[in-house]
Amino acid sequence: MSEQNPYEQLGVTENSSFEEIQAAKKRLYEQHGNDSTVLESVEIAYDTIIMDRLRLRQEGKIKVPEKIRFPERTVEKSLKVPQMVNDNSAAWLQDFIDTPSQADILWPTGIFLTLSAIAVFSQNTEASIVPLLMALGFIANIYFLNRKEGRSGRAFLMSFVTLFAGIALGTVLVNLLFSQGNVTVLGGDQFTSAVTFCLFWLVSCFLR
Known part of the structure; x- marks a missing residue:
């Protein structure tokens, strides 16, 4: 033969x-x-x-025919299909999770720690400045998120959700702790603002 x-x-x-x-x-x-x-x-x-x-x-x-001229393309596509599915599933998380540099962590830490300190030490004042501090924290969170990828709408939405979550979580914790007399150092507003600032810090540092 x-x-x-x-x-x-x-x-x-x-x-x-x-x-x-x-x-x-x-x-x-x-x-x-x-x-x-x-x-x-x-x-x-x-x-x-x-x-x-x-x-x-x-x-x-x-x-x-096309399949004779470029037979390797068919093989490459068939091999890449599963990988593309995996990449798409992982891309959803990668689109939100950020790996911050030291500078990206230091600035939000300084800002939100300062706002928390002001909120804590302002509990004895006659006029509460907590709402103003929360507003400043909200604006700061938008700024830190927006400077990463320039998505102002997304930064605003994430900051709004974080603000709502912080107030809700802080309120729940206040009701649980303060009703039992376990926390006496901070007032309810100050404690809630501290929780919210903590969430702002986490979101601004590790999300985008």
Whole structure:
């Protein structure tokens, strides 16, 4: 069989279509499925014909189907499909989670720690400045989030959700702790603001 040319080995002619060549190869595989030597010869003959068809295509003598000209593309796409699914699932988290630098952590830490300290030491004043401090913390959180990727709408929404979550969590904790007399150092507003500033710090540092 090796003394024949590749077309004769597959039982086709130079005018045979690609489908006919594939069918001949499949038929020989079925006939000689247990003979590795023959199958290797068939595979070599098939590859030789494909290369010959590609050469003729480059010379403009025949038209070669897309799947012959670029067979590797089909393989690459089939191999990459699972990976693309995994990348998409991980991209959702990566789009929100940030890995901050030291400077990205220091600035929010300084701002929110200062606001918390002012809120704590202002509990004995006649007029509460906690709402003003919360507003400043809200604006600061928007600024820190927006400077990362320039998404002002997203920064505003995340800051609003954080503010609401901080007030809700702080209120729940105040009701639990203060009702039992476990916390006497801070007032309810000061404690709630401290919780909110803590959430602001976490969001501004580790989310984007």
